[in-house]
Amino acid sequence: MSAAVDRQRRRVLQGLCAAGAGAVFGAGASDGRAAGVFTATDVHPKDYPTVAAVRWLGETLERQTGGRLRIRMYHAGQLGRESDTLELARNGAIDFTRVYTGALNNAFPLTRALCMPFAFDSVAHQRRVHDGAVGAAVLRGFESRGVIGLALYDSGARCFYNTRRPLHAPRDLAGLKLRVPPSDIFIALIRLLGGNPTPLPYGQVFSALETHLIDGAENNLRSFHASRHFETARYWSQSAHSYAPDALLISKRTFDGLKPSDRALLTDAARASVRVMREAWDTSEAESRRALEAAGVAMNTVDAAAFRRAAEPLVRELLADxxxxxxxxxxxKAA
Incomplete structure (x- = not known):
């Protein structure tokens, strides 16, 4: 992040923090958080499906309330890393944040169920689970620590990419330094597969690849493309080792400050935004695949059974809970 961008981020955050919890709905707010304006943040660029879904959510609220409620979106990490924005939401300094569940495993243990290796067989399987009782239980689990879970945004199959070679079996990960989110599950998984896990914020991966701090990472195809990591990491291996989703969260202070009718409007609109996100995701993922193939990225399948066997000790350990x-x-059961 450049010094100028960092200074701008600090100015915005200072204004938001000065507003305090609930000021977004107060009369005559004069510190940048105008009455009825929610603040939302995402580390992804403006055309990313999760950003588009939250933008749609804001437009829906604005239309349904005659402009009384709306959302101001700060995309592309303008307000910091996901760990930063989660704390800001918990403290009421911002209202919405979209966070990858892999980074939430330690603070919100139920999210581990959605991040376990090879728990899901496909996107369709994952979506059935998210729309059912398991998804509802995970969303309820957020409330105990200062945020409300509004929606689960699936984000495709997480796979490996690196700068060195195709990965066909776990043995091919030997010696590779691979970025992982700050999650015990992903750190343990990479170790079991033979790689060297390197926890890093998402926004630091591009420079880490360029400077050879890491050899690769694991993520979904859309993020691999949108982040331009493919410009350095030219090998994509379709391991589909995780379908860990994203969570759309709102500050509990903000949510509790709404009148019941507005809470209902917001909850319903957030649920409806899942469909918007999925449609955008499916379209953009297909576009990303075509673009990566055209760019000459080497893409290969893997020995899925070998990867599953290597991950079994971690799965057994997690299932002790x-x-x-x-x-x-x-x-x-929903597979």
Missing amino acids: PQLRALHAAIR
Whole structure:
């Protein structure tokens, strides 16, 4: 991040923090958080499906309330990393944040059920689970720590990409330094597969690849393309080792400050935004695949059975938790 961008981010954050919890709905707010204006943030660029879905959510609220409620979106990490924005939301300094669940595993243990390796067989399987009892249970689990879970945005299959070679079996990961989110699950998984896990914020991956701090990472195809990581990492291996989703969260302080009718409007619109996000995702993922193929990225399949076997010790360890075991059983039943 450049010094100028960092200074701008600091100015925005200072204004938002000065507003305090609930000021977004107060009369005559004069510090940049106007009455009825929600603040939302995402680390992804403005055309990313999750950003588009939250923008649609804001437009829907504005239309339904005659302009009384609306959303101001700060995309592309303008307000910081996901860990930063989560804390800002918990403290009421911002209202909405979209966070990858892999980065939430330690603070919100139920999200581990959605991030376990090879829990899901496909996007269709994942969407059935998100729309059912398991998804509802995970969303309820956020409330205990200062945020409300509004929606789960699926984000495709997470796979490996790197600067060195195609990965066909776990042995091919040997010696590779691979970026992972700050999650015990992903750190343990990479170790089991033979790689060297390197936790880094998403926004630092591009420079880390260029400077050879890391050899690769794991993420979905759309992010691989949108982040331009493919310009350095020329090998994509379709491991589909995780379908960990994103979560759309709102500050509990903000949510509790709404009158009941507005809470209902917001909740319904957030649920409806899932369809918008999925449609945008499916379209953009196909476009990303075509663009990556045209750019000459080497794309290969893997020995899926070998990857599953290597991950089994981690799965067994996670299933020792009764709550995770029950959620995992429901996930597999929906396969």
